[in-house]
Amino acid sequence: MQHVSIIKIGGNIIDDKEATTRFLLKFSQVPGYKLLIHGGGKIATQIAERLGLKAQMVDGRRITDQSMLEVVTMVYGGLVNKQLVAGLQAKGCNAIGLTGADGNSVLAQKREVATIDYGFAGDIVAVNAQQISSLLEQQLTPVFAPLTYDTTGSMLNTNADTMAATIAWSLASRYNVHLIYCFEKKGVLSDPDNDNSVIPALTLPMYEQLKQQGIISKGMIPKLDNAYTALRKGVQRIIICHADELQTVVSTSTVSGTTLSL
Amino acid sequence: MQHVSIIKIGGNIIDDKEATTRFLLKFSQVPGYKLLIHGGGKIATQIAERLGLKAQMVDGRRITDQSMLEVVTMVYGGLVNKQLVAGLQAKGCNAIGLTGADGNSVLAQKREVATIDYGFAGDIVAVNAQQISSLLEQQLTPVFAPLTYDTTGSMLNTNADTMAATIAWSLASRYNVHLIYCFEKKGVLSDPDNDNSVIPALTLPMYEQLKQQGIISKGMIPKLDNAYTALRKGVQRIIICHADELQTVVSTSTVSGTTLSL
Numbered sequence: 001m002q003h004v005s006i007i008k009i010g011g012n013i014i015d016d017k018e019a020t021t022r023f024l025l026k027f028s029q030v031p032g033y034k035l036l037i038h039g040g041g042k043i044a045t046q047i048a049e050r051l052g053l054k055a056q057m058v059d060g061r062r063i064t065d066q067s068m069l070e071v072v073t074m075v076y077g078g079l080v081n082k083q084l085v086a087g088l089q090a091k092g093c094n095a096i097g098l099t100g101a102d103g104n105s106v107l108a109q110k111r112e113v114a115t116i117d118y119g120f121a122g123d124i125v126a127v128n129a130q131q132i133s134s135l136l137e138q139q140l141t142p143v144f145a146p147l148t149y150d151t152t153g154s155m156l157n158t159n160a161d162t163m164a165a166t167i168a169w170s171l172a173s174r175y176n177v178h179l180i181y182c183f184e185k186k187g188v189l190s191d192p193d194n195d196n197s198v199i200p201a202l203t204l205p206m207y208e209q210l211k212q213q214g215i216i217s218k219g220m221i222p223k224l225d226n227a228y229t230a231l232r233k234g235v236q237r238i239i240i241c242h243a244d245e246l247q248t249v250v251s252t253s254t255v256s257g258t259t260l261s262l
Numbered sequence: 263m264q265h266v267s268i269i270k271i272g273g274n275i276i277d278d279k280e281a282t283t284r285f286l287l288k289f290s291q292v293p294g295y296k297l298l299i300h301g302g303g304k305i306a307t308q309i310a311e312r313l314g315l316k317a318q319m320v321d322g323r324r325i326t327d328q329s330m331l332e333v334v335t336m337v338y339g340g341l342v343n344k345q346l347v348a349g350l351q352a353k354g355c356n357a358i359g360l361t362g363a364d365g366n367s368v369l370a371q372k373r374e375v376a377t378i379d380y381g382f383a384g385d386i387v388a389v390n391a392q393q394i395s396s397l398l399e400q401q402l403t404p405v406f407a408p409l410t411y412d413t414t415g416s417m418l419n420t421n422a423d424t425m426a427a428t429i430a431w432s433l434a435s436r437y438n439v440h441l442i443y444c445f446e447k448k449g450v451l452s453d454p455d456n457d458n459s460v461i462p463a464l465t466l467p468m469y470e471q472l473k474q475q476g477i478i479s480k481g482m483i484p485k486l487d488n489a490y491t492a493l494r495k496g497v498q499r500i501i502i503c504h505a506d507e508l509q510t511v512v513s514t515s516t517v518s519g520t521t522l523s524l
Contacts, residue, residue, distance in 0.1 A: 051313065082340075
């Protein structure tokens with residue numbers, strides 16, 4: 001089976017121009033089929049504030065009203081996505097920027113209101129694996145913004161970690177999928193205050209325990225919950241590492257970052 | 263030879279939500295291979311002003327400094343493009359939003375400074391006809407924002423009429439290309455003050471004469487100059503019409519709008 005590397009780059013890297021440039025060079029050198037999913041970073045919030053809008057967050061998730069939906073569509077789907085695509089093209093990587101609406105690649109539905117109304121937040125309904133595969137087979141490198149859409153034609157804001165995991169497991173029947181979460185930390189930490197306390201291998205039982213102990217918390221929980229679901233659904237290998245370690249992770253067998261297992 | 267309809271939708275339609283909805287329905291019903299190129303409309307200027315930036319225009323062309331480049335990349339490449347793509351998907355048209363950077367489809371270079379420094383304005387260097395064809399042959403409908411990029415990885419602002427004409431003639435060796443400029447007027451007018459004074463057929467000599475007489479002026483001049491170049495370069499048919507007339511223009515032989523000829 002063909003191999004595909006699905007790489008998610010976190011918002012904190014996107015916010016750092018130099019770190020982004022370093023990352024894009026490494027990403028452009030990843031061999032074989034590859035796909036990038038980027039977070040949004042703080043710029044959407046900054047632009048929303050400059051436009052006189054106020055960003056509301058609950059559990060690290062943005063509450064997306066109509067005005068904020070327009071801002072994230074502009075910033076994630078336009079500014080961030082196109083700067084990454086143009087940056088990759090300049091490095092010889094034939095990138096094509098996409099949202100879920102483009103090529104009907106990731107269909108979602110507006111999140112149902114339970115305790116919190118997340119507004120225009122999209123929960124993924126279907127990934128068009130056939131469409132994504134045909135782009136990969138044309139030697140294109142899809143670069144996804146964390147945006148989906150619904151059948152009414154509304155764009156929707158979707159968590160980039162969730163989008164990466166869902167695309168990864170949706171491609172698992174067609175490819176050997178490696179899912180790599182690149183961010184500003186060296187991996188999953190056993191001591192949140194010690195950046196060098198990376199857990200090299202994290203099994204699901206270990207994760208459940210660390211979660212109960214509150215050692216793993218906040219944004220890392222949905223990231224890891226998604227990742228373990230992806231492993232259960234056939235993704236071959238999942239690594240969480242520092243963006244600067246991407247090359248080591250993909251090109252050698254050297255252990256770097258945190259490798260997940262069930 | 264396969265047929266392709268290349269349709270440009272003007273900014274004044276984009277600025278009108280209802281006119282845009284009517285247009286998208288008509289566009290989604292255009293049979294065969296098709297490609298949409300949209301203008302920017304006034305929203306980039308409005309958002310620039312809300313961000314405290316001031317838009318400068320010379321001869322109807324925007325002077326694009328770094329901040330304005332970010333705004334047009336956000337607004338044209340993100341907000342406008344994705345709303346059109348999602349709207350088309352909701353109507354069953356498998357649209358894929360692109361800028362020139364995506365799939366390296368339209369490479370440009372920063373305009374040289376002659377009398378005016380247009381800033382980050384892109385003059386088209388190469389259209390990747392092979393890439394655009396392969397998307398069309400996958401039954402995808404490319405939707406281009408008026409943005410290109412250069413080899414340094416910078417996005418560039420490009421006139422949508424020019425982009426439509428250049429893509430049209432670049433595809434003319436592969437397809438029978440019909441280029442249709444849809445806007446808020448019924449066609450090229452012999453009396454600028456009379457919306458019903460549409461010239462049904464405009465030859466190049468007639469155009470040159472009307473231009474000298476000042477009857478055809480302003481933004482219509484670059485549009486028509488581009489269009490006649492496209493005719494000379496092998497585009498089969500070029501019509502300038504009201505957005506509401508798109509269906510008539512493509513689906514019947516009824517004359518509507520202005521048909522150009524050499």
